[in-house]
Amino acid sequence: MESTPTPHDDLACLAWQIELGATEAILDAPVNRYDLPDKTVQPTLRAAPVRPAAETATPTDPVSAAGTAAAGATTLKALQAALAAYPHCDLRLGARNLVFSDGNPAARIMVIGEAPGRDEDLQGKPFVGRAGQLLDRMFAAIGLSRHAARPEDALYIGNIMPWRPPQNRDPSPEEIAMMRPFMARHVALANPDLLVLMGNISCEAGLGKRGITRLRGTWSEAWGKPALPMFYPAYLLRTPAAKREAWADLLALKARLRSLT
């Protein structure tokens, strides 16, 4: 016997579709709403349509809107609030949480990842899934931890993209461009001595180029700070042989940190 779906079933179905990556509610076929009979207003009485201001104004450039929003933030908390209020990136619609940062903002090293995955989206914190556990072990091997209180032992962790992309796809160049001004401000406010750029998306945002296999291990500069590109921990989980290079990069990072003290 067929049972009538309850609101609980509908909600579960919706959550399932969001999990699959749906970001919009649409029908199977497009509906031209201009062709639908207007049930509420008689044609002879219909007033001239008044366009809302937003429709008549020149379209906003999402990148300059991001620049203005980010520049207005004078604390990390205000920057997080500015990101939460930023309306131009559709990834926010499919995400459960904004993933801003974790760790100690006074840390001398800031790690910049790509984008949240499922676990990060659920918890609202960067690098908390399997790749995050590996990241914690890697940095613990050179005496650094996101939980440490002393800036010289601590890590601060952020992501280029604060919202999880559907099905963990790569963020598009437009999405990265929108988030660049926010990361520039994030780095300026946290003011670490050194940056670690984890993976290709972080290198594209910070250095304007991809190719992590070639870039890793070579110091560069991003957002006015010395920056070391490194393999992304999820890649190291899939390719354990690359851990050797990652270890060399961690030692280089530790040596650079020591040279600054």
Ligand code: URA
């Ligand atoms: N990978 C990232 O780049 N960021 C996270 O938060 C998790 C995995």
